[in-house]
Amino acid sequence: MSQNPTLNSFMCGDCVELMNSLPEKCIDLIFADPPYNMQLEGALQRPDSTEVDSVDDHWDQFTSLAEYDEFTKSWLLAARRVLKDSGTLWVIGSYHNIYRVGSILQDIGYWILNDVVWIKNNPMPQMKGVRFCNAQETMLWAKKSQQSSGYTFNYRGAKTGNEDLQMRSDWYFGICQGGERIMVDGKKAHSTQKPEALLHRVISTTSKHGDLILDPFCGSGTTVAVATKLGRNFITIDREERYINIARSRVEQIVPTRIVSEAEWADAPPPRISFASVVESGLLKAGQQLKIKNTNFVATIHEDGSIESQGVRGSIHKVGTILLKQASCNGWTTWHYYDEVNSCDRLINDLRTKSE
Numbered sequence: 001m002s003q004n005p006t007l008n009s010f011m012c013g014d015c016v017e018l019m020n021s022l023p024e025k026c027i028d029l030i031f032a033d034p035p036y037n038m039q040l041e042g043a044l045q046r047p048d049s050t051e052v053d054s055v056d057d058h059w060d061q062f063t064s065l066a067e068y069d070e071f072t073k074s075w076l077l078a079a080r081r082v083l084k085d086s087g088t089l090w091v092i093g094s095y096h097n098i099y100r101v102g103s104i105l106q107d108i109g110y111w112i113l114n115d116v117v118w119i120k121n122n123p124m125p126q127m128k129g130v131r132f133c134n135a136q137e138t139m140l141w142a143k144k145s146q147q148s149s150g151y152t153f154n155y156r157g158a159k160t161g162n163e164d165l166q167m168r169s170d171w172y173f174g175i176c177q178g179g180e181r182i183m184v185d186g187k188k189a190h191s192t193q194k195p196e197a198l199l200h201r202v203i204s205t206t207s208k209h210g211d212l213i214l215d216p217f218c219g220s221g222t223t224v225a226v227a228t229k230l231g232r233n234f235i236t237i238d239r240e241e242r243y244i245n246i247a248r249s250r251v252e253q254i255v256p257t258r259i260v261s262e263a264e265w266a267d268a269p270p271p272r273i274s275f276a277s278v279v280e281s282g283l284l285k286a287g288q289q290l291k292i293k294n295t296n297f298v299a300t301i302h303e304d305g306s307i308e309s310q311g312v313r314g315s316i317h318k319v320g321t322i323l324l325k326q327a328s329c330n331g332w333t334t335w336h337y338y339d340e341v342n343s344c345d346r347l348i349n350d351l352r353t354k355s356e
C-alpha cells in the first residue's frame with residue numbers, strides 16, 4: 001500500500017475498493033454525492049405527455065433499502081479510514097436517502113456538525129401534482145468522532161463574506177443549468193451535476209489551500225473542478241470511465257483562482273469582546289474556575305464577568321496582574337479553563353470567536 005497518495009488523481013473503479021487502497025488518515029476533506037436511490041419507477045411525464053429528464057441511471061438502482069444501507073455503511077467506513085483525525089466529511093442527499101445516511105454515519109462513529117439545507121431557487125416542478133414541489137437537498141457535515149478536534153472551519157471568512165452576519169445553515173443556490181451544464185451530443189453529460197457555487201461554499205469554508213480533498217462519487221467532476229479553482233488538491237473516484245473522462249477534461253480547462261495568503265486572517269487581531277459576554281453567552285459560567293498554568297493560581301468566575309482569587313476581585317487582566325506581580329497582564333492569554341468535551345485545559349482566548 002502506497003504511503004503517499006498521488007495528488008490530483010482520477011481513479012476509475014468501485015469507491016470502497018479504491019478508498020481501501022489509499023493510506024490511512026491522508027484526507028483533509030471528503031465531499032460525497034452518492035447515489036440517492038430515488039426508486040423511480042417508469043418514466044416521469046409532464047402534463048403535456050413529454051418526458052422529464054429524471055435520474056433513472058443504473059448506478060442509482062438498488063434492489064432494496066437493506067442493500068442501499070449496506071452500500072452506504074461500506075463506503076462511509078472506507079471514507080472514515082482515510083480521513084485525518086482533524087478531517088471532516090460532507091454528504092449530500094435528498095429525502096430519499098439522507099435520513100438513512102445520517103443514521104448510519106452516527107452509528108459508525110461520525111459526529112454531525114451541521115445539516116445544511118440547499119434550498120433551490122429554481123426547483124423542478126412536481127409534475128403529477130400529488131405532493132409539494134421538492135425544493136431542497138440536505139448536506140450533512142460531520143467530523144470523525146465527537147472527540148475529534150482541530151477541524152477546519154473558516155468561521156471568520158464565512159461571516160465576513162456574508163455581510164458580517166454569521167453564516168447560517170440555509171443556503172440558496174440555483175440548480176446547475178445554462179453554460180455551466182456540461183453537454184455531450186446535445187444531452188446532459190451527467191444527470192446529477194451539482195452547481196459549482198454550492199461546492200465553492202463547502203470547500204472555501206471547510207478546507208484550506210493545499211488541502212487534499214476526496215470525492216468518491218466524481219460524476220461530472222464538480223468537486224474536483226472547484227477544488228482546483230480554489231488551490232486545493234484532490235483524489236476522485238467513479239465507477240464509470242466516461243464520467244472520469246468528462247471530469248478530467250473539465251479540470252484541464254481550469255485556471256486556478258489567485259491564492260490570497262492565509263496569513264491575512266491569521267494576522268488579524270482577535271475580535272474585541274468583553275469577558276462578560278463570554279459569561280453571558282454561557283461559554284463559561286459563574287462559579288467555574290480558571291487557572292494560570294504552571295502556577296497554583298486559581299480564580300472563580302462571577303456572574304458579572306469579574307473573577308476572584310486570594311481575596312482579589314477584578315477583571316481577568318487586573319487579577320492576573322496582581323497575582324503575577326507584573327506591570328500588566330493580558331488576561332485572555334493568561335487564564336485557562338477546563339474544556340470538558342476534549343478533557344484538556346484551554347486558554348480563554350480560544351472562546352473569543354465563539355461568543356461573537
Ligand SMILES: C[S@@+](CC[C@H](N)C(=O)[O-])C[C@H]1O[C@@H](n2cnc3c(N)ncnc32)[C@H](O)[C@@H]1O
Binds near residue numbers: 059220237
Ligand atoms: C450523484 S452522482 C455524482 C454527481 C457529481 N457530484 C456531479 O456534480 O457531477 C454519483 C456518481 O457516483 C458513481 N458511483 C455510483 N456508485 C459508485 C461506486 N460504488 N463507486 C464509484 N462510483 C460510484 C456514479 O457513476 C455517479 O457518477
